[in-house]
Amino acid sequence: MRRVDNFNPGPAALPLEVLEQVREELIDFRGAGMSVMEMSHRSKEYEAIHNEAQARLRRLLGIPDDYRVLFLQGGASLQFAMIPMNFLRAGDRALYVLTGAWSEKARDEAVRFGEIAVNDWATKGGYRDIPEAIPEDDGSFRYVHITSNNTIYGTQWPALPKTASPLVADMSSDILSRPIEVSDFALIYAGAQKNLGPSGVTVVIAKDAFLAEANSDLPAMLRYSTHVKSNSLYNTPPTFAIYVMERVLAWVEEMGGLAAVAERNRRKAALVYEAIDGHPHLYLGHAEKRARSQMNVTFRLASEELERAFLSEAAEKGFVGLKGHRSVGGCRVSLYNAVPVEAAERLAHFMDDFARRH
Structure with a gap:
């Protein structure tokens, strides 16, 4: 499987x-x-x-x-x-x-x-x-x-x-x-x-x-x-x-109910936002920090060419669903309850690695 x-x-x-x-x-x-x-x-x-x-x-x-x-x-x-x-x-x-x-x-x-x-x-x-x-x-x-x-x-x-x-x-x-x-x-x-x-x-x-x-x-x-x-x-x-x-x-x-789920969601979102904030010249977050969603992390890359490369490499690594909505483009990471923390960790590691290589 x-x-x-x-x-x-x-x-x-x-x-x-x-x-x-x-x-x-x-x-x-x-x-x-x-x-x-x-x-x-x-x-x-x-x-x-x-x-x-x-x-x-x-x-x-x-x-x-x-x-x-x-x-x-x-x-x-x-x-x-x-x-x-x-x-x-x-x-x-x-x-x-x-x-x-x-x-x-x-x-x-x-x-x-x-x-x-x-x-x-x-x-x-x-x-x-x-x-x-x-x-x-x-x-x-x-x-x-x-x-x-x-x-x-x-x-x-x-x-x-x-x-x-x-x-x-x-x-x-x-x-x-x-x-x-x-x-x-x-x-x-x-x-x-x-x-x-x-x-x-x-x-x-x-x-x-x-x-x-x-x-x-x-x-x-x-x-x-x-x-x-x-x-x-x-x-x-x-x-x-x-x-x-x-x-x-x-x-x-x-x-453990909603308190436990909220903490789990906070950890997942923090991993992805840290990757964005750690490479501000490559990843351009859309939302103001005070209004950042814990469920949907949206960002652009520094160029459309890099965006295409990012999405292509992510797909090869088994990351699915990262393309932004057709009305705005860019990238989107949805971190709903069922997404494991480990998935967010793997994605954040990939984002850091992609940034070092580009």
């Missing part, structure tokens, strides 16, 4: 231990005589998986009792539209804080449904930094929307903001990477394919009081109340993705 060092931005690395268990249970899930992929989503075997995934997520994030946990489909991209559809009425305003491409996409969907104000402070520097405050938020907004981590530009809120208006966050790329205070948020959403599990399932965590104010005159599948009432089983959920996610959540618990 050959396993590469996987730095893909999503779908991304999964824990090897989880993949091995999934392989063992793939054909016969714990004596059921069939795979999870073959089970009815109404069966007691699948219901146990579904409920255990919710329970593990609640334990890991310390989700209060007055919050619902939903497993939906459509990715964060569908949430960009569902949130304003459900929560903006005539006369309501929402505030969108732009910190990267995905926050722009969320804003672009929201303007279809209501009045949108924008904090565009970060755009002026080319998305290199994160605002220290949100001065526009005077408490009058239906909600304030942020993107907690920016995969394309490699920035992250160093501390998640406190807001006067209800706070909504796209945490697709850094959920479960560090402890958070869920009670500071009205709604959190995240595509699973980076830290939670495989692609195909989207987690939504929402406060009951916020959900109670949602619009009801919407198609059933686009109403949060539909999924709350049915425990995310209104239609067939992505059962296999939820099963793998439950196993990933168990792995995080076994690792």
Whole structure:
């Protein structure tokens, strides 16, 4: 078996231990005589998986009792539209804080449904930094929307903001990477394919009081109340993705929870940033140091020729997924939870060696 060092931005690395268990249970899930992929989503075997995934997520994030946990489909991209559809009425305003491409996409969907104000402070520097405050938020907004981590530009809120208006966050790329205070948020959403599990399932965590104010005159599948009432089983959920996610959540618990995972992620990011900072004439980091992401390290090299050489040699060494997003180019190292510290060590060593040779 050959396993590469996987730095893909999503779908991304999964824990090897989880993949091995999934392989063992793939054909016969714990004596059921069939795979999870073959089970009815109404069966007691699948219901146990579904409920255990919710329970593990609640334990890991310390989700209060007055919050619902939903497993939906459509990715964060569908949430960009569902949130304003459900929560903006005539006369309501929402505030969108732009910190990267995905926050722009969320804003672009929201303007279809209501009045949108924008904090565009970060755009002026080319998305290199994160605002220290949100001065526009005077408490009058239906909600304030942020993107907690920016995969394309490699920035992250160093501390998640406190807001006067209800706070909504796209945490697709850094959920479960560090402890958070869920009670500071009205709604959190995240595509699973980076830290939670495989692609195909989207987690939504929402406060009951916020959900109670949602619009009801919407198609059933686009109403949060539909999924709350049915425990995310209104239609067939992505059962296999939820099963793998439950196993990933168990792995995080076994690792020691979010405090232990956060320290592991800090070590990985420090290794790569040290390689960048150690060779400032070759590696040109994008993000300001205070806003550097622990999940996605982005940088350019001193020339396009060196960039091509770097990516080519990295591929030969078994480093996968280092090419930057097509919209900005450059290089990107994604260091989600399942990426081992040893992989970051090997990459940092390669970066130091490449710098000495060039």
